[in-house]
Amino acid sequence: MEGWIRVLYVDDEPALLNITQIYLQKLGEFNVSISESAGQALEMLSHGSFDVIVSDYQMPEMDGIGFLKAVRERFGDIPFILFTGRGREEVVIAAINNGADFYLQKGGDPKAQFTELAHKVRQAVRRKQAENLVKESGEKFRTIFENSPYPIAINSLPDGKFISVNRAFLQSSGYQEREVLGKSPIEIGLLSLIDFGKLASQFLMSGRIDNMPVALTGKGGGRIHASFSTIPVTINNKPAILTMAAEVTKLKRIEEELLKKTDDLNSAYTNLAAAEEELREKYDQLKAQEEALRESEEKYRILVEHNRDGVFILQDGRLVFYNQALAGLSGYSAEELNGILLADILAPEDRDMVVSRAKDRAMGKEVPERYEFSLLHKDGIRRIRMQVRTYLGLYKGRPASFGTFFDVTEERRQGAALRESEAKFRTIFENIQDVFYRTDMEGNILLISPSGADLLGYRSVDELVGFPIAAKMYENPADRAAFLAKLKENGFLRDYELNLRHVNGSVVRVSTNSHYYYNPEGQIAGIEGILRDITGKKKAEEDLKRSENLYRTVFENTGTGTILIAPDTTILRANAGFERLTGVSRKEMENQQSWTTFIHPDDVDRMKQYHTERRRDPVAVPNVYECRLVDSGGAIHFCFVHVDVIPDTGNSVASVVDVTPLKTAEDALRQSEEKIRVILDNLPDLVVVHRDGVILYVNPAMTESMGRLPDEVVGHSILEFIAPEYHAKVAESIRLRLDHGLNESYEIELQPREGKRRIVNIRGTVISFEGSPAIMNVLTDITAVKQTEKALLESEEKYRSLVENSNDIIYSMDTTGVIRNISPQISRYGFSEDEVLSRSLTSFIEEEDLPGVLRDFETTLTTGRSTITIFRIRDKSGMIRWMEDNGTAIFDLSGGVVGLSGILRDITDRKHAEDSLHESEERFRSLVETSPDIVWEIDPRGLFVYISPMVSTILGYMPEEILGRSITELVPERAKPFVMQGLAEHIMSDSPLPPLQVPARHRDGHELTLEIRSSKVMDAEGNLTGLRGLAVDITDRKKTEDAIRLANHQINLITSITRHDIKNKIAVILGYLGIAKEASTDPTHGDYIAKIESATLAIQSLIEEAKVYQELGSQEPRWQDLESTLPLAYVPGSVTLNSSVGGIEVYADLMLGKVFFNLLDNSLQHGEHATEITVSSRRTGEALLLLWEDNGVGIPEGEKEKIFERGYGKHTGLGMFLVREILALTGITIRETGIPGRGARFEIKVPEEQFRISP
Known part of the structure; x- marks a missing residue:
């Protein structure tokens, strides 16, 4: 693979490693090595050589930037390309700042992506090679420049100042380097102005100078004759000239001597002509001899001149003859060797030996015919190992030594190298661990x-x-x-x-x-x-195999679902039990899915914390715990998990036991108990459960009746709350219930904390409470019944006096409504008693009021409960009178209802007064009495003048405890300045105060959060008399918001990681599809591949949309200046945007700018010929209406709502769908109301209290 580019590719995604390796190596010029971690890659770099490194950014343990830093620190400037799916600006900046050669983002068309990667790899390697060549070339130039025997100088243009000179220049001119650099040849007197002008003129005409003779003046004033050659060069990107001078001073001197001798010869020529005739006669005689001698000398000359060995003749220790081979070996010129002492070209260490043997041979002593010595080269550094062979003879009539030098340097070097190689081989051979x-x-x-x-x-x-x-x-x-x-x-x-x-x-x-x-x-x-x-x-392999077989047997046949988990939570292996539990095959989960995928979202954070802490300290977290698992069908399983770390691996093994049936049974029991508790808590009778006389439970009716809190009753003896004279009776009743199961009821008196005793009827039974026997008593309060019985006799005595003297009408009637008795006061309304008796009471009542009256009568007759009924009657003159009837049932001795008695009170005047107040008071009363929030009012000093009863539920105080106290007494000390500042700003401001969230302190000391909404209270003259408002308990909402915010953060983190991993998988799929597409020749396969590719690209698009959704509502809404959110920088020159929304602030999501950007995009993309956009606002009721209008083609009637649907339109982005979603986060609405053909018009409605307008 000579000439291939060696690439090291590092990525924690194995599939991406493989597809990238395939793509690059398929090009035929790359040899790609792969690594799944930066640590492994550093190890590979320590033992191998690579031309370029390609690395991912997001990797465990060490990310791409950390890897780049380690490479630069340990391995220098190897070309480094960051190849990642992370496109954040800070990652790019960090990569460039730390020395990355290129940054390439993953994603998009795989063929184009890998083609670009290959191009970047080639470019990085070529650039590195070019840098190396430049460096190598510079080193070579520096060596030649510094060691050249010819004077060389580099001068800048156009001023001609010296930039650099070599040693030969300084030796020849006599100057020091500091005397030359930065000055021109004219300044130091090296060149005359005329000669400098000649050189410059020649250089300007020809662009170079070749062997131009120049006379120089050295530092001491001596003349130096030289031949100049000059070429243009570039130094540090600036033009310069390089000049090489060959000194010809000696040649010049010889030339002058030759001219002089020529004159002398011309003078002698005349004298020689006379002798010519005499010599001509002798010439013919010598000609034959000379011809023979010339032929002999020619043969000798050819033999000597073409001999590869050095041939020489030595007289008086000096060379008087030598061939070209000797000159080449020594480095001297022919002129320099002529007459030179042999000792001067010998290495000092051999000089005495060679001279001594030459003297001995001249004296006739016996010396070796051949021996070796070192010849010293002219440069004074190199030594040439020579073998010499000499003999004595005569040269030009005098004794001389004739000899030949044989160069044995290479032979001796090879011999030494062979000996060294043999020694190394012997050392390796004798010490090698392998055989x-x-x-x-x-x-x-x-x-x-x-x-x-x-x-x-x-x-x-x-x-x-x-x-x-x-x-x-x-x-x-x-x-x-x-x-x-x-x-x-x-x-x-x-x-x-x-x-x-x-x-x-x-x-x-x-x-x-x-x-x-x-x-x-x-x-x-x-x-x-x-x-x-x-x-x-x-x-070891066989032992490992046996161990693995044993492990596999145990792993596969355990009775629970068991998995092997990597440090990054990836499932490395799962058994059949885990497959059954999750409904997911091993193939789908092993090495692909995180085990947290199956954990219920509410348990994921805890599981991850255990997972991380267990690897730092295995005993810091529990090995056995409970969690919820969600299978592939979405069903939730309650499980016990046993987890332990496998030593020296970082991996862990988890066994999962499904306890869902047990959990279901527990939940059912809990729900049953809860139902019973709800019934007891809402039972009007008093309920108490006790064991051995100690109270275990009381219902709210019991504690309310006793005037105590539950913790003041539970745990105390039941006798503490019973009148002392009944203690013995209660103790005996308890004994009979436990020993004999007797459950007879009886009566006792209770002692409340305040007030009179309460008479109760007790019914009891033995129950199981919290696993042990206890007695549950149900106490019915019969105090009122007893009191009624006692008062009945007194009432009957007073009745007659009351009837006769009362201003009210007292009556009684039977169950059919017929009046049987009526007091004389009926005469006030124009009726006599006889006119009324035996008539139905309903005959006097206005028809509209009859249904209510009859309903109350029916209630009293059927339930025995008293009712108060208000209705209208007409007196004998026809005038309407309002009556209030307090009706009570009449019982016979057996307890049956036999009639109804009542008191009719004329409330006509009161009714008229009440009606005048009813409308104003009813609304406020309803609001206060039914509001789940605290209704309050304070005076200008901040003291409560009113607070609703809900304060007892929310803050634990009774209203009367709060009245007259300062509002700041209900908040913690740290929050008082904040609350006082908020109230002061509200009092001083003319605009509504936005909801104010403040911490408050409950009576029991715990803190909660209230949201305060207030308004000013003004008197008739417009003076401030206080503040009135609502206090809403948002403690639970606040906790929920915090929990949601934390959950959203975790979800966003998981979503980000998942999206990154999915994008990597998509890149792999697209990569292999590209390979399959090129390899496939079947058109049918091509169609399938195209469909797969289309679906994969659709998934990629969905992932990008998910990123946008992730940002929706991710931060708290804020007040934003509307003008600053308009995308003015993106408005093209062909479009005019007119805005009149300055000074308006809107409380909205931080993506509000995206709303107007998408509206601009809609006008530009779909307006077709839109040239003007107008942004304005107007008030509509309590809301603010923002208008975005353009003069484009408008929106067709049938599409005005469809444009807000996801995926609708000519493009594939979120567009107007995203606009509506962003606005909806804060309750803002949008609709399209434009006229088709005349432009689009979007109306954005901002609710009250979510906008403010600066004056």
Whole structure:
């Protein structure tokens, strides 16, 4: 895979890892390695090399940003791409700030997404490669620049100032670097103005300068002749020139000398012409000799000049002849070598030895014909290992040494490298933990590492060399044939397992990587490879398998639903019992669903807390607890759960027992007991339950009758509340009920806390109360009956006197309504007694009042209860009179009703007065008496002047305890300034006070929350006399709101995580659909794939809509300036938006801006030719009407309501449906009332107290 891009992809979603790997590797240029966690990826980076990293953001333990930081800290600037479904701005900023190369968001068309990912990977790698090339190129340039023997300078343009110079420049010019940089050649006197102008002119015309001769002036004033070559370059994105100078001062001097000698030769030429004739005669004689000599020298020259070895002649220790090979080896030029001392080009460590042997040879002493030394290169650094061979002779008539240098540097380097390699191999071979072996083709051991003897139990390697591995080392010799066959088939083996025999007879299990090795002729010479001991590993695997079989048997056959849970709550494994309990198959839940999916929403938070705390401290949370489980059909199961953490894994195992039948029975019993308690609590008779004379329960009628609270009665002796003279009677009755079951009733007197004794009739029976026998007594209060009996006699005595002297009419009648007796006062109305007697009372009553009168008469006659009836009669003159009749039943001796007696009181005057007050008082009285809230009124000092009876229910105080006290006495100390400020603002303000939520203190000390709604009370002159209002107990609502807010937060968190996971799954589905679409050739399959893709994209759209729903109502409504919520920045230039809603504030959801954005979008998208939009407001009754109007095509009559339906319209978004939903959160309504063809008109109605208008 040479040239492939090595990609490391990290994501906690296995399916996304696989589809991304498939897509990228299918392109044929990527080798993708995958990891499910950042920790594992860091480990892979420690042991492998990658060109680029692609990482998800949201991962457990370490997210993508944390992973990026760790990579930058430990592995430098490896290209890093963040590939995630999280599109939040802060994530992008964090990624870029921490060095991410690219940020790519998941989602959308998979083919386009993975194509973009591949492009980003290529781009990141190429950019990194380019950076490396630039860096490498810069290093090379720096090396050449600094070590070049030629002076080099870089000057800026257009001022020509030096940016950088090398050492050769400084040595040649004599300047220090600080004297040069930042100055031009003219400033330091290096170039004359004329020469600088010539150079500049040439550069401007040609764009470069090639070998232009220039005269320079060094620091000391000396002339330096040089040949300039200049090219344009770019330094730090600015133009510059690079100049290289070859110093030709010596050549210039030689040239001048040659010119002088030319003049001398011209002078001598005349003298030579005279001697020419004489020489010509001798020339013919010498010509033949010279020709022979020239031929010999030509052969010698060719031999020497083309010799790869260095050839030299040495006289007086100096080189007087040498070939080009020697010059190339030494680095000197031909001129520099001419006449140079040999000692000057020898390495200092060998100099004395070579000079000494040269002297000895010259003196005739015996020295080695060949020996080695190091030649020192001209750069003073490199040493070339030479072998020299010399002999003595004459050169130009004088003694000289002739010799040849042989370069043996590479040979010696290779020899040293071979020795080093052999030493390393020996160290590895002798210390390797695995076993290296080599055999011939017959299977005899030729070579084996010492670890082989240790593995097989032999004392040394010597016992194994020559050992027939096939016959004696295999547990089963036949395995050798299978091994050879497999090797022959593939040419090599990887992780091939064998069973070998230990010297003690035991089996040693090994894994081998083996291959053929070849002799120099290319023929197979044998087999070599590595053996690794896997005996312990295999034993562990077998033990693990046995353990897993045992675990699986227990797991599958336990009598309860059992699951294995990962640290992130994912169900790793489930048994059949859990399948039956949930109705979900293992395939659907294992490694896919969280076990919290099946937990009732009210129990999820507690379960998650247990799950998290258990991993920090297993004993910190209970191992056995109760929770509710919801199966696939929505049924709720009550379960006992036993959970424990599996050591060293982080996983936990849970057993779930369904106790729903038991729970159902308990609930039924509880409901039955509750019904009984309700009956007892509402029974008008007094009920008391006691055991051994100690009260266990009393109903409200009992405590009310006694004037005590329940806790003042329960737990006390029953005798405390009974008159002392009845104690013995009660004790005897208790004994008879328990011992003999006698349940006869009897009468006693009770002693209330206040007031007179109460006479009661007691009926009792033995019951089971809270699992033990007890007595339940039902006490009927007969005090009134007794008192009535006593008063009856007195009443009869007084009756006659009363009848005769009363202003009221006293009468009696039989059960048919016929008047039998009537007092003389009837004469006041024009009737005599005789005219009335024997007539029906109803004959005198106005017809409209008869039904009510007859109903009350019937009630008295049938129930015996007294009634008060008001009706109208006509006196003898025909005048209407209002009468109040207090009717009472007349009983015979047997208790039967035989008639009715009554007192008729003329209330005509009172009735007229009452009627004048009735309308005003009735409404207030009804409101106060029936209101579930506290009705209150305070004076300007904040003191209560009225408070309704509901204060006793809500705050525990009687009304009379509150009157005259300050309103602040009912609130905690910390809230008093807040309450006083709120009341003061209300008194000073002319606008209504919004509901005010304040904490209040109950009489028993606990706190509750009241919502105060108030209005001012003014007198006839318009002066403030106080405040009046309602106090609503919203404690439970507040708790519910807090609970809902917390639940919403948890739901939003779960929804966010779920949405992220679903989007990942959708990306996987779309990815595989893309692969299937490309691979499929069947049109039918293509249709199926298209339908699946369409449905998947629909799910993706629903997920995005769910995100919008999640934000609805997620925050408390607030007062918002209406003008600032209008989407003015999004109005195109072709449309005019006129607004007249300045100064209006609306109490609405924080997504109010989205409402007007969607209204603008509706006008632009569907108005077709809308060019003007008007936003205005007007009051309508107590409400405020906001109007959004455009001049587009309008809304057809049949669609005015449909446009607010979800999914209706030309687009797939939420549109107007979302508008109505947002407004409805705070009770605001919207409707469309425009005229089709003349534009759309939306009316938004804001309720009273949800808007305010600044003056």
